[in-house]
Amino acid sequence: MSCILNIETATPVCSVAVSSNGKIVFERENTEGPSHASLLGVFVADAMAEVRALGLTLDSVSVSCGPGSYTGLRIGVSEAKGLCYGLGIPMIAIKTPLVLTQKVIETEELEANTLLCPMIDARRMEVYAALYDKELKVVRDIAADIVESDSYAEYLSNSKVLFFGNGADKCDDCITDSNARFVKGMYPSARYMVRLSEEAYAAKQFVDSAYFEPFYLKDFVATTPKKNIF
Numbered sequence: 001m002s003c004i005l006n007i008e009t010a011t012p013v014c015s016v017a018v019s020s021n022g023k024i025v026f027e028r029e030n031t032e033g034p035s036h037a038s039l040l041g042v043f044v045a046d047a048m049a050e051v052r053a054l055g056l057t058l059d060s061v062s063v064s065c066g067p068g069s070y071t072g073l074r075i076g077v078s079e080a081k082g083l084c085y086g087l088g089i090p091m092i093a094i095k096t097p098l099v100l101t102q103k104v105i106e107t108e109e110l111e112a113n114t115l116l117c118p119m120i121d122a123r124r125m126e127v128y129a130a131l132y133d134k135e136l137k138v139v140r141d142i143a144a145d146i147v148e149s150d151s152y153a154e155y156l157s158n159s160k161v162l163f164f165g166n167g168a169d170k171c172d173d174c175i176t177d178s179n180a181r182f183v184k185g186m187y188p189s190a191r192y193m194v195r196l197s198e199e200a201y202a203a204k205q206f207v208d209s210a211y212f213e214p215f216y217l218k219d220f221v222a223t224t225p226k227k228n229i230f
Contacts, residue, residue, distance in 0.1 A: 002201050003056045005047055005083065006193040009036045009076030010068025010096040010120070010214075011166060016043040017190035018051060018058075022198050026050040027191055036075040044079060060084075060206075062092035062197035064099050064188055066215035067120050067128040067142065073214040081209045090206040093214075094196050096120060096188050097130045097142055100165050103192040108183060110134055114160045117152065119167025125174065127167035131155060142215075147171050156180060 006017045014036045015029035028043040051058055063080035066073050084091040100118035104110075120128040125147045131139040145151060147167075155161050156177040163171060164186040172182045200206075 002059045002198060003051065004060045004062050004092070004194070004197050004201060005044070005051075005058055006062045006190040006197055007040070007044070007076045007080055008064040008096075008099060008188050008190040008193060009040060009072040010064045010066050010099075011072065011187050012069070013187045013189065014039045014043065014072075015190040016040070016047050017194060018047050019194040019198065020054070020056055022194060024191055024194060025054060025056075029189060029191075031187070034069065034072060036072050040075055040079055044083070058083075058087060058089060060090050060092055060197070060201050062094055062193055062200070063214075064096045064190075064193060065093040065212075066096050067122075068096050068214070077212070077214045081212070084209040090201075090204075091209040091212065092197050092200045092205065093207045093212060094193050094200070095130075095142065095215075097128070097165075098132075098136065098196055099188040099193050100186060101130075101132050101136060102196055103189060104162065104164055104183065104186065105134060105136070106192060108162075110162070111160060114162055114181075115139055115155055117155075117161050117163045117168070119163060119165040119171065121165075121167040121170065125170070127171070129167065131161070147174055149174055149176065151175060152180075153177070 008015045012033040018026040061080045097118040130142040156179045160179045162181045164183040
């Protein structure tokens with residue numbers, strides 16, 4: 001039995017979702033941002049009111065921890081820390097590329113042997129990217145990449161790769177391999193944190209809310225060849 005508040009603010013989209021035993025019982029999302037400073041507190045207050053109205057007790061807060069926007073992550077993680085400290089409950093941190101990938105798994109029809117490559121925009125042709133299979137197993141962990149025409153060639157030579165996220169939106173003219181596929185307009189959302197946070201809660205994969213820091217884009221250093229940051 002678990003009731004988890006999920007917070008996603010790593011991109012200009014602000015979203016909150018409450019899950020009870022894996023089922024979403026409350027959700028708010030705004031795609032017109034960035035407006036996290038004015039909206040997140042309201043969304044969380046409404047979420048907590050719904051938790052009380054349903055007779056539930058919040059067991060944990062899960063936050064999307066980047067890489068992503070410095071301001072968005074700071075607001076989201078600060079809110080999560082405050083809630084966890086005030087309520088005396090554990091905090092879960094979910095990497096933003098995993099949230100993006102979970103959304104693709106739940107919403108897109110995927111061909112066999114397709115690799116999934118979430119991309120978080122940084123600047124110019126720089127992105128944070130990772131590669132997963134359809135079971136969310138890590139093929140290549142999160143790295144800071146400068147995208148060029150031959151980027152990800154070692155993966156594209158053996159399988160189809162689906163690129164998505166706000167970083168991928170600027171790369172389709174650069175990556176032209178016949179095995180490359182792109183999904184436009186894909187952004188992370190709190191509702192797609194639910195499965196990930198439920199699994200983390202069951203496994204007691206918590207972070208120290210007093211000292212945890214998200215992964216900020218301000219620390220971005222891209223190299224060629226790729227440089228892992230995790």
